[in-house]
Amino acid sequence: MTVSTDHGRTEANSGRRRAQVALIGNPNAGKTTLFNALTGLRAKTANYPGITVDVRRGRMSLADQQCDVVDLPGLYSLDSLTPEEKLAAAMLCGELPGEPRPDVVVLVLDATNLERNLFLASEILDLQVPTIVALSLMDAAEAAGISVNVERVADELRCPVIPISSRSGAGLDELRAEISQLLGDRRLPVAQEGHVSCTAGCTGCQFGARYDWASSLASRAIETPESHGRRTAAIDSILTRTDVGLGAFFAMMLGVFYLIFSLAGVPMGLIESVFAWLAAGVDRVAELVLRPGLTSHLVNFVTAALIYSAACRVAGLSWNRLRIAIGLVVCAGVAALPTADFRSLLVDGVVGGVGGVVVFLPQICILFFFISLLEDSGYMARAAFVMEKVMRFVGLPGQAFVPMLSAHACAIPGIMATRVIENWRDRLATILVLPLMTCSARLPVYAMVAALLFADSPAAGAVVFLGAYLLGIGAALGTAFCLKSTVLRGEPVPLVLELPPYRLPSLRNALTTVVDRALVFMRKAGTVILLISVVLWALATYPKLPAESLPVAAQTQIDDLQARAELAAEPAAAEELLAQVEHLVAQEELAYSWAGRAGRAVEPIFRPLGFDWKINVGVISSFAAREVIVSTLAIIYGVGEESGEDAATLTETLKGQLREDGSPVYTTATSLSLLVFYVLAMQCLPTQAVTKRETGSWNWAIFQLVYMTALAYLAALITYQVVSRVT
Amino acid sequence: MTTTDAEMAPLPTFSPGTVLRICRVDAEGDDAVRLKRLGLCVGRETRLVQVGDPLVLLVVGCRVGVSRPLAGLIYVTPSDPTDGTPPELDVPESK
Numbered sequence: 001m002t003v004s005t006d007h008g009r010t011e012a013n014s015g016r017r018r019a020q021v022a023l024i025g026n027p028n029a030g031k032t033t034l035f036n037a038l039t040g041l042r043a044k045t046a047n048y049p050g051i052t053v054d055v056r057r058g059r060m061s062l063a064d065q066q067c068d069v070v071d072l073p074g075l076y077s078l079d080s081l082t083p084e085e086k087l088a089a090a091m092l093c094g095e096l097p098g099e100p101r102p103d104v105v106v107l108v109l110d111a112t113n114l115e116r117n118l119f120l121a122s123e124i125l126d127l128q129v130p131t132i133v134a135l136s137l138m139d140a141a142e143a144a145g146i147s148v149n150v151e152r153v154a155d156e157l158r159c160p161v162i163p164i165s166s167r168s169g170a171g172l173d174e175l176r177a178e179i180s181q182l183l184g185d186r187r188l189p190v191a192q193e194g195h196v197s198c199t200a201g202c203t204g205c206q207f208g209a210r211y212d213w214a215s216s217l218a219s220r221a222i223e224t225p226e227s228h229g230r231r232t233a234a235i236d237s238i239l240t241r242t243d244v245g246l247g248a249f250f251a252m253m254l255g256v257f258y259l260i261f262s263l264a265g266v267p268m269g270l271i272e273s274v275f276a277w278l279a280a281g282v283d284r285v286a287e288l289v290l291r292p293g294l295t296s297h298l299v300n301f302v303t304a305a306l307i308y309s310a311a312c313r314v315a316g317l318s319w320n321r322l323r324i325a326i327g328l329v330v331c332a333g334v335a336a337l338p339t340a341d342f343r344s345l346l347v348d349g350v351v352g353g354v355g356g357v358v359v360f361l362p363q364i365c366i367l368f369f370f371i372s373l374l375e376d377s378g379y380m381a382r383a384a385f386v387m388e389k390v391m392r393f394v395g396l397p398g399q400a401f402v403p404m405l406s407a408h409a410c411a412i413p414g415i416m417a418t419r420v421i422e423n424w425r426d427r428l429a430t431i432l433v434l435p436l437m438t439c440s441a442r443l444p445v446y447a448m449v450a451a452l453l454f455a456d457s458p459a460a461g462a463v464v465f466l467g468a469y470l471l472g473i474g475a476a477l478g479t480a481f482c483l484k485s486t487v488l489r490g491e492p493v494p495l496v497l498e499l500p501p502y503r504l505p506s507l508r509n510a511l512t513t514v515v516d517r518a519l520v521f522m523r524k525a526g527t528v529i530l531l532i533s534v535v536l537w538a539l540a541t542y543p544k545l546p547a548e549s550l551p552v553a554a555q556t557q558i559d560d561l562q563a564r565a566e567l568a569a570e571p572a573a574a575e576e577l578l579a580q581v582e583h584l585v586a587q588e589e590l591a592y593s594w595a596g597r598a599g600r601a602v603e604p605i606f607r608p609l610g611f612d613w614k615i616n617v618g619v620i621s622s623f624a625a626r627e628v629i630v631s632t633l634a635i636i637y638g639v640g641e642e643s644g645e646d647a648a649t650l651t652e653t654l655k656g657q658l659r660e661d662g663s664p665v666y667t668t669a670t671s672l673s674l675l676v677f678y679v680l681a682m683q684c685l686p687t688q689a690v691t692k693r694e695t696g697s698w699n700w701a702i703f704q705l706v707y708m709t710a711l712a713y714l715a716a717l718i719t720y721q722v723v724s725r726v727t
Numbered sequence: 728m729t730t731t732d733a734e735m736a737p738l739p740t741f742s743p744g745t746v747l748r749i750c751r752v753d754a755e756g757d758d759a760v761r762l763k764r765l766g767l768c769v770g771r772e773t774r775l776v777q778v779g780d781p782l783v784l785l786v787v788g789c790r791v792g793v794s795r796p797l798a799g800l801i802y803v804t805p806s807d808p809t810d811g812t813p814p815e816l817d818v819p820e821s822k
Contacts, residue, residue: 076764076765077760077763077764079760079763079764081757081760081761113788113789114788115787115788116765116766116787116788116789119764119766119787207763207764207768208768208769208770208771211766211768211770211771211787212770214787215787218788232790233776233790236777236783236790237777240777240783240792241777241779242779242780381792385781385783385792388780388781388792388794389780389781392794398781422757493757493758493761494758494761494793494794494796494797495781495792495793495794495797496758496761496762496765496767496791496792496793496794496797497781497791497792497793498765498789498790498791498792499783499789499790499791499792500789500790501790
């Protein structure tokens with residue numbers, strides 16, 4: 001992805017560079033809330049070339065100009081350890097290549113926690129960049145009875161100090177006015193005394209001197225009541241206790257997941273209906289518009305070109321010669337397709353592919369909504385605290401659990417969330433095992449297997465789900481343990497974590513996060529899945545089945561059904577019979593295609609797992625999207641794709657399937673083996689692409705694919721062999 | 728400061744509620760930076776809030792969780808309010 005080198009900072013008309021304002025502050029200081037309040041929805045996540053750190057940039061309107069605002073990652077000090085902190089420090093010091101120093105720095109200090117925040121303040125003021133201090137969370141300070149003598153703070157810091165309450169909007173206008181003024185006169189903060197003298201000493205001395213200064217200023221400018229912090233202490237006495245804390249954590253997680261699945265049902269159903277309607281609509285339009293002839297090929301070409309450019313646009317790819325060349329080849333290929341195939345491509349490949357991605361948005365959005373609320377409230381730090389011991393047992397830091405939580409919606413945002421993990425080895429280990437966690441796409445497969453095994457007992461079905469989730473989590477932790485004991489050996493970073501005071505979370509922040517994550521998911525997953533859906537459509541459609549190649553048995557059946565249809569008394573019965581004919585034809589066509597042949601070719605490999613060639617076709621198709629197996633099996637078993645929706649029909653059909661020797665295909669052993677395979681297998685190309693991006697090389701992505709496939713194969717093999725002997 | 732080496736002890740050996748003054752931090756490299764930038768450096772006062780692994784400390788007005796092995800590298804003495812040192816860290820109760 002190429003971003004214009006100045007991030008679009010030059011004004012289109014005047015060529016004058018827009019002013020750059022950077023927001024800096026401690027984590028949890030209310031920086032992001034302030035950023036959202038200043039920029040509204042005009043913010044997006046940007047990337048610096050060569051660095052996998054995403055930073056939010058937005059536009060702010062001042063009285064006389066527009067300026068760019070950057071929300072830098074939270075810092076405790078300019079001594080930086082993580083890539084995020086290094087980026088923030090580098091940008092402030094003007095050490096980022098191609099990136100100028102910010103024109104104004106807005107130093108966000110938490111009014112409820114001023115003493116700690118002043119440490120960073122002393123370092124930032126020493127940088128001699130025009131600085132404004134925004135005293136955030138003033139409303140929370142007032143509510144807690146903390147009084148801050150703003151004039152005294154301003155006197156001491158010798159730079160403008162603006163009290164802010166982002167929630168109510170108080171102070172924002174003054175802040176904007178002050179920024180505007182500072183951009184004009186470029187006043188530098190006056191050099192601070194008292195701690196600058198200690199520059200030549202050891203680091204400890206520097207730290208100590210700054211803290212002494214911070215304490216001294218805090219004691220003179222702030223009055224904190226006795227009762228301050230009691231509420232946080234009281235809640236923590238439960239939530240950070242070893243035993244109760246862990247229990248509370250699991251209860252919280254169960255609650256969140258329950259909410260996700262219960263709330264997501266309605267929007268997911270809605271999305272499925274919309275896409276079904278869209279597919280029918282597109283089919284109808286195509287039927288009317290496309291007629292064999294030159295014009296139809298032209299229409300094919302134009303439609304393909306539009307879809308291709310739209311996909312490139314969504315993925316954030318710019319046009320270069322290679323992409324244009326690929327586009328022309330693809331569109332030419334599509335243009336050459338016969339009408340019926342093009343219709344099928346549009347409806348099954350494109351609309352079906354996009355719909356298959358969008359349907360998971362509700363679960364992903366709801367999960368990130370709750371994660372944001374939990375983070376904002378201060379609970380996430382406690383969760384990392386409580387999980388520290390469990391995680392350290394497998395060699396990972398406690399913070400690794402947040403990405404693992406995200407991975408239960410989709411591994412892609414989970415992998416991106418691993419950026420909070422400081423140590424490179426720990427981060428890599430987490431990225432490599434994350435896709436083992438059960439993501440939303442696996443759920444339709446679990447549902448299918450649960451119905452196969454326990455159609456009559458929802459309780460037993462729930463056990464299947466729980467077992468699958470636990471298997472995924474267990475496999476992830478176990479693999480992390482192995483990796484950290486061998487290839488990625490090294491002590492995990494010990495926990496040193498601030499436990500911020502509990503606060504009411506911000507809905508606005510949560511919504512902004514949700515929109516951001518949803519867009520990331522659509523861009524990263526959506527475009528790749530669309531591509532694979534189209535490829536798999538091609539594999540499942542070609543080569544086409546010539547009429548004379550239809551197997552004799554199938555032909556006889558079709559003839560029989562057609563004859564009965566003609567003799568049928570009622571039109572409904574005739575339609576039903578003709579539908580069966582269609583299903584049979586579809587079944588044979590799939591068997592004849594490349595996908596079908598591949599399914600047969602790998603039969604010897606998967607036979608020890610209890611799979612037959614039809615299941616293999618389903619597994620192969622799952623490399624586009626895991627849940628596709630359900631509809632693929634529906635086609636290959638001749639019940640038609642629509643029955644994929646109707647669990648009862650598909651389940652009955654599957655149960656009735658017999659092997660060549662007369663034994664049933666879907667025994668308990670085969671069903672469980674299939675389940676285990678899907679829990680553990682890496683069947684998601686978009687995840688691989690993100691792994692590559694975050695780890696910097698395809699080697700780790702390939703390693704991930706290989707080890708997960710091997711693990712899935714072995715586990716399914718053992719499951720089938722053991723269970724088939726026992727049942 | 729009149730403490731001698733003999734009076735110092737690792738932080739986790741104290742009981743909750745004690746106010747302690749940090750005399751020595753044996754951590755190195757990145758670990759040292761992590762501790763110091765959250766206020767756990769020589770000369771600072773800290774209150775031990777909760778023992779265990781990790782443990783919870785109150786320092787520079789904030790609650791901080793520190794893993795026990797790392798906390799064991801911090802040597803402290805009980806902070807005596809009568810030794811004349813001004814109580815800079817005037818945090819009334821845990822925050």
